């Protein structure tokens with residue numbers, strides 16, 4: 001397209017814009033299980049959009065200078081989160097633009113701390129098999145050695161493998177609460193013992209589970225300890241723009257000890273523009289996500305989140321039971337939140353996925369082991385029975401050779 005010389009009327013432009021959106025898969029639907037955007041119902045969506053609108057055009061970079069209200073919003077979100085994750089009085093936190101940014105900052109802080117302790121590189125970052133690629137991205141950007149484990153123990157971080165991979169240059173250990181592929185929380189308590197012994201920075205990635213696990217725990221589900229109640233957790237990330245139901249652009253990085261703040265903050269003042277000092281990677285960014293995060297925590301309260309968690313976990317349990325009842329289907333481990341993966345020892349799982357797609361079910365996939373990957377949204381709660389019926393039928397069709405696997409589509413590229 002060439003940049004038009006003359007402008008066009010807004011109505012005309014919006015019509016064209018909508019025609020692009022019409023070519024996209026809807027971002028939420030009863031038969032869509034791939035997540036990425038998080039639907040908590042129309043009321044929540046409207047509330048979140050309205051709240052984001054209040055601050056959409058405020059630049060969060062300028063908060064310290066001209067937006068004291070925004071500074072207060074950030075501090076209030078952080079104090080609510082510190083309380084939710086049993087943080088000690090020494091803890092602090094900051095908001096970032098997303099989960100990946102929070103992970104990058106955690107690794108960067110560990111690196112700065114290691115250097116300040118006089119340690120010499122090249123430094124190693126220990127990453128369990130199922131942890132998010134944001135950790136590898138961080139290692140790549142910072143010239144660190146990413147030691148990515150290649151197998152798991154019951155779909156969780158493999159403690160023996162981790163012990164064996166820690167050398168003198170290790171500075172950082174990642175844990176997931178839960179991991180994206182398997183939806184299972186790592187044994188954070190055991191990892192904390194290892195981290196303390198080797199003086200590693202232990203980061204708990206609760207980007208997905210941060211708004212599920214505490215409420216599941218309150219509901220009586222058996223949730224492993226994953227937060228600052230575990231001695232040895234150095235930092236924890238949680239995405240408000242995922243299951244906090246805030247608009248995009250809101251994650252938090254919490255530090256157990258304010259002393260580590262200096263390793264995260266970047267300050268520069270050797271230019272004519274004055275002092276530039278930020279806790280995050282981004283410069284300018286909209287405060288809309290932040291505002292909607294604050295508003296959602298006020299509107300829903302812990303009771304509201306608990307109700308949603310109860311609704312989705314009840315559906316999840318129904319789904320897991322139904323999957324287990326289908327001969328040949330095997331759920332991978334015991335998922336803690338809304339992510340479930342299942343495989344089959346008797347059928348080609350990708351052929352099964354192909355058959356389900358033909359019936360309108362859009363799911364994710366895992367490559368190791370090959371599995372169908374589901375993210376359960378609030379909208380999917382109403383489609384569990386239909387999903388299970390179609391899956392049963394499709395298993396029969398696969399056994400009759402009706403479906404064959406195409407390439408495994410497990411791609412999140414942009």
Ligand SMILES: Cc1ncc(COP(=O)(O)O)c(C=O)c1O
Pocket residue numbers: 098099100101132134176178179180205206207208239251
């Ligand atoms: C466990 C986990 N950590 C981190 C991230 C990265 O979050 P974001 O996409 O907001 O950068 C994701 C994204 O799905 C995730 O599931």
